[in-house]
Amino acid sequence: MKEELYCSHCGELIVDEDYGHINGEVICSDCIERYCTTCERCGALMWDSESYGDDYTVLCRSCYENHYTRCYECDALLHNDDSYEYDGEYYCRECYDNVCCGDSIHDYNYKPEPIFYGDSSRYFGVELEIDIVGKDGAYADEILAVANDSDEHIYIKSDGSLNDGMEIVTHPMTKKSFHVSSTL
Ligand SMILES: [Zn+2]
Ligand SMILES: [Zn+2]
Ligand SMILES: [Zn+2]
Numbered sequence: 714m715k716e717e718l719y720c721s722h723c724g725e726l727i728v729d730e731d732y733g734h735i736n737g738e739v740i741c742s743d744c745i746e747r748y749c750t751t752c753e754r755c756g757a758l759m760w761d762s763e764s765y766g767d768d769y770t771v772l773c774r775s776c777y778e779n780h781y782t783r784c785y786e787c788d789a790l791l792h793n794d795d796s797y798e799y800d801g802e803y804y805c806r807e808c809y810d811n812v813c814c815g816d817s818i819h820d821y822n823y824k825p826e827p828i829f830y831g832d833s834s835r836y837f838g839v840e841l842e843i844d845i846v847g848k849d850g851a852y853a854d855e856i857l858a859v860a861n862d863s864d865e866h867i868y869i870k871s872d873g874s875l876n877d878g879m880e881i882v883t884h885p886m887t888k889k890s891f892h893v894s895s896t897l
Contacts, residue, residue, distance in 0.1 A: 720744055733758040752776055766790055784808050810850075810871070817853040818879055819870045828865060831887030838885045844878035853879060 718727040720741035731742035733749070735758055740749060750761050752773035765777035767790040772781060782796050783789065786808035797809035804812060829836060853869045860867045865884065872880040 722748070735759060754780065786812060813850050817850050817857055817869060819868060821871055821873055821880075823868070823870050825868060828884040829886070830864070830866070830884060831890030833887040833889070836885035836887055839881075839883045841881040842872060842875055842878060843881065844875045856881065 718732065718739050719725065720727060720732070720743075721738035722740055722744040725741055725743070727739065727741050729742055731745070733740050733742075733745050735749070740758070745758065748761055749758055750764055750771050751758055753766070753771050754776040755773060757773045757776075759773050763774065764771050765774050765781075766772035770790055772790075780793055782791050782793060782803045784791055784796070784805040785802035786804055789805045789808075791803065791805055795806070796803040797806060798804075799809055799813045810818065857867065857869065860881075866886075867881055867883050870880045870882060872878070
């Protein structure tokens with residue numbers, strides 16, 4: 714004779730084969746459907762309230778603790794491979810860029826009030842995209858320090874078309890002042 718099983722949550726007799734276990738306790742298929750979820754990584758069954766993931770990713774505690782973290786700044790769930798460490802804390806890419814690049818690399822949409830150099834009806838500007846070398850705040854600071862030594866000649870933005878770089882943009886200048894600003 715088969716041993717009768719009862720759901721540890723609702724107390725009902727288990728009548729089908731779709732029951733599961735949480736911490737060794739039997740849970741009926743109804744309760745699983747209503748109150749449980751499954752870890753996306755290891756497939757473990759758990760109560761909805763015990764999910765350590767977010768709205769998009771369901772994770773059990775051990776998978777979360779072993780493979781995931783949360784952005785120190787915006788609290789986004791991050792796989793360890795997608796997290797960036799800065800000063801002992803972990804960040805998502807976006808927050809990392811903000812935190813570590815400070816003000817030196819602006820958003821792509823950044824458009825400051827143009828500063829016109831020289832006096833003419835025609836002004837020139839350059840957008841120089843540098844890629845692969847890295848979207849690095851310290852590097853940007855260096856470029857800015859040289860180019861903007863005397864005046865604010867350039868600014869630096871991030872650019873979605875670049876994999877891992879940034880865009881250097883000059884303020885409008887006459888041809889003459891281009892030559893004059895030898896730093897460029
Ligand atoms: Zn049940
Ligand atoms: Zn898991
Ligand atoms: Zn973040």
